Amino acid sequence: MHPRRSGQVLQCDCCENVPPQSHCELCNINLCVNCVEKHLSDSSKTHNVVPLLHRKTPTNYPKCPDHADELCKNYCEKCDIPVCSTCVSSSKHEGHDISDILEKLSAKTKSLQKDLEELQTRIFPRYEEMASDVQTEKAELERNYGKLTTAADQQEEILHREITAIVNQRKSYIQEMKNKHLSILNKTTIEITQKIIELKHIISNLKSTLKSNDVSLTSAYESRNSDFRTLPLKVRVTVPSFSPQKIDSDQLNEMLGSLSPLSINTEDGDTMKSAEAVSSPSVKPLIDEPRVSATIDTGYMQLFSVACLSEDQVWTRGENEIMKLLNLQSELLTSIQTESWNAPRDIAVTRDGYLVYTAFVDRTVKVVKNKQIQTVITLQGWRPLYVCSTASDDLLVTMISDDRQQSKVLRYSGSTATQTIQFDDQSRPLYSSGYKEKYIIENRNLDICVADRSAGAVVVVNQSGKLRFRYTGHPSNTEESFTPVGITTDSQGHILIAGYIKNRIHILDQDGQFLRYIHNLERPRGLCVDIRDNLFVAEYDTVKVKKIQYLSTQC
Incomplete structure (x- = not known):
């Protein structure tokens, strides 16, 4: 000082x-x-x-750990650490991308503010709401169990002394079930309360970090929002019913009535989407004549995939190792080239706008940040096929075993596998063992939809991996082969599937009911939908991407 x-x-x-x-x-x-x-x-x-x-x-610049007399006013993007001017000029950071630490602080601060807003306005209120619901449930439980006790007392008055022992026994059973119910609800209350305490602590720390303007604290921050988006299990208590019967002195125990079995049901806690994804979409009806509003020439010889970065920019993947970012005027904005022996199998765009692709040959899933390719997932004994990014910023990857005898879907949070989807309730494989296309997408209701070309079916499971339905083509076209490839969903929960052989798009509702076709396409392959529900179709033969309006803009 x-x-x-x-x-x-x-x-x-x-x-x-x-x-x-x-x-x-x-x-x-x-x-x-x-x-x-x-x-x-x-x-x-x-x-x-x-x-x-x-x-x-x-600005409270951090001191350099290697050079005590210098402050870190720069940031090494490759090493992901603050650096001083001496560090920048050293061989240790030679060739690394160096940025101004204030710019890094600004970006990180925006991320912190975004997390804080989500915690305060969306996640924390939901936990408070759940805590209130449990208290309401407990009050309702008290009232309903009180009614059961009263009904038993009325029967006791009718039967007098000779059924007193039976009535007391029955009331004891009622109390036992009530205690079990209360025990479950109390356990849920404790769990939610602990989460609320933890959330308050995190919110307080975030506020302190934002106020401190301390780059070290901001740089060290790691978001935990994803830990709280999946809410605890909801407990739904079903109170037993009491069924009194007419008095018969020879069958007092039976005539007293019976209680239905104890029933405690749980529901999976909702996984809340990020703030960008939760606004309730307005109803947009399908229009009679879909309209092509733009056509993008990609320059490939064969075109396989398209992934929306914005309303007027799309990533494309063709027959070679080059992934191209193009605008609606077919202008090349940037390109990413992989090793020629390790060309991308599929592409997707994350919530943060990063390009993700699967590399079949070396069994990896990679992400591109600032034109730098990073490996986020490495498989053993399996090879990745297709990939999508979810509302919770996870990755869903379809894959096939090295012997090509098994297929499955894995959910990844970062580099950690958190869910495996492979078999139905009867332990039968959900997906075919073929190595052909298995495009994947998550629907608005968090269903997971896979277009399994080898099986000639679209397989839809819920968030827990339980089979909801299979779609094998329009019910009236039993004579036609169904060859699903590209698949996507929109804000209305529609599932759109590219029928490769018949040159059309199938549109289903979220429960698998066929709604209509989009015709006049030439071997559609990859599909994606932007934030305004414009459909982008990658045509294999023409190597063009068509932007199609198929929903009405009048709500």
């Missing part, structure tokens, strides 16, 4: 005996009225003198 700034009263940093009224932001010194003119007379620098009250708060 400067010696003249360590006390309670500031003094001019030049004359050191007069209170300052101004501040030079270039030199970072305080100046009194008399010293300002002298300071500005130095024409070797472009000084920026401002009133003292208007001076900018100095």
